[in-house]
Amino acid sequence: MCSNNSNSFECLHGGLCSINETCICTSTCFVGNFCEINYNAARLPLAGAIIQDYRSTRDAYIVIFVLLAFSGLINNILALTTFVRERIRMTVWGVYLIIFSLLSIALMVSILSYIMVIIRYDNDTYRLLACHAIPFVALIMMDGSILCTAAIAVERVFIECWNFSINGSRLRGLCISIGIIIYACISNLDDIFLRQITSDPFGNPVCTYDFDGYPVWRSLDIIFSYAHVIIPCVVHLICSVCVLTTIARRKIFIRSTEDKLYQVWFRQLFIHKDFFIPPVCLILCILPHGILGHLLQTCIPYSDKFKLRLHIAFVLLLYVPQTLAFILYVYPNKIYWKEFQQTFLYRSICCYCSYYQQRKLNKHKELRPSVRTRTSSLTIDSQGDTNSRHNLNKY
DSSP states (O other), X not given: OOOSSTTSOOXXXXXXXXXXXXXXXXXXXXXXXXXXXXXXXXXXXXXXXXXXXXXXXXXXXXXXXXXXXXHHHHHHHHHHHHHTSHHHHTSHHHHHHHHHHHHHHHHHHHHHHHHHHHHTTTSHHHHHIIIIIHHHHHHHHHHHHHHHHHHHHHHHHHHHHHOOOTTOOHHHHHHHHHHHHHHHHHHXXXXXXXXXXXEOTTSOEEEEEOOTTOHHHHHHHHHHHHHHHHHHHHHHHHHHHHHHHHHHHHHHHHHTXXXXXXXXXXXXXXXXXXXXXXXXXXXXXXXXXXXXXXIXXXXXXXXXXXXXXXXXXXXXXXXXXXXXXXXXXXXXXXHHHHHHTTSHHHHHHHHHHHHHHHHHHHHHHHHHHHHXXXXXXXXXXXXXXXXXXXXXXXX
């Protein structure tokens, strides 16, 4: 029952009290007698959102998790073996890249843990893990690794624009990395303390935030949510423009060319594309989820499967930069690629490939004599048959 009197219960979250003194919820994301139940799938953890989809789709999600995790582990192990080389680890960039790879490996392990949780979600222990522990760890690894890429972009500005040494203080890089991890932990504490398991309108257990009793945490959550999207994108965008502009002006000054700044700018963008592939990939992967979940504040009812799957797809897109560490950072960069060619893994792969090719060549050589023998025997037999037919024709 509701009433417009101050002494009576009132409808929550913008609900209207009808003539019959019942609440009419104006938003599809809130249900209940007083519109007190949050029905927004965008506020669910990843495992909880997947559980709200049809049961027949879970196998497809598990396959996606397996592909993401194993491709991410392979990429990051290959990248880490490159970044620990002396020529790279002695730089400040090397510190950030090593931390980035380690955080990404931990993130891939957390992705694998989602498979176990999805399969055993009916169990209370696994449901608690899916509600509190796994999202907290995954968000720390993801936010920390993204902020490490922003630190790499800032360090490049220091080197290109302000002539800092490329072999700067590794202690500074280590301290900043630790600060990033601490910030990621603090900004995601609400996943542990404010999430609780409640029931959806159909009586199924779901994990939602309890912000109604903690308005301060709601404000902090909004601030941190925007910060996790805006800070990396803005930092990468500003740093990329500053670095390209500095390089273009330097080229114009040295060569005394009459080309305009924007022409040299785009030319240098193509030449130094290996430095700008990771920021572009990161921005493209962050913005869809940031726009849908934070900027538009889209309401996604559990029953709207299209919006639910779109939300899940955008969340999975956030894992792509960490999954493709080797492809984004090592493969396009000539220096890093040469360093990778000196690693034990690369040499082992080359030895295996050369051994496999040699073995295949030897088998091919072994088949040639037998083919020749068969061919010659067939030729002799055919000649014998021809002679016998000739003799028969004489008679």
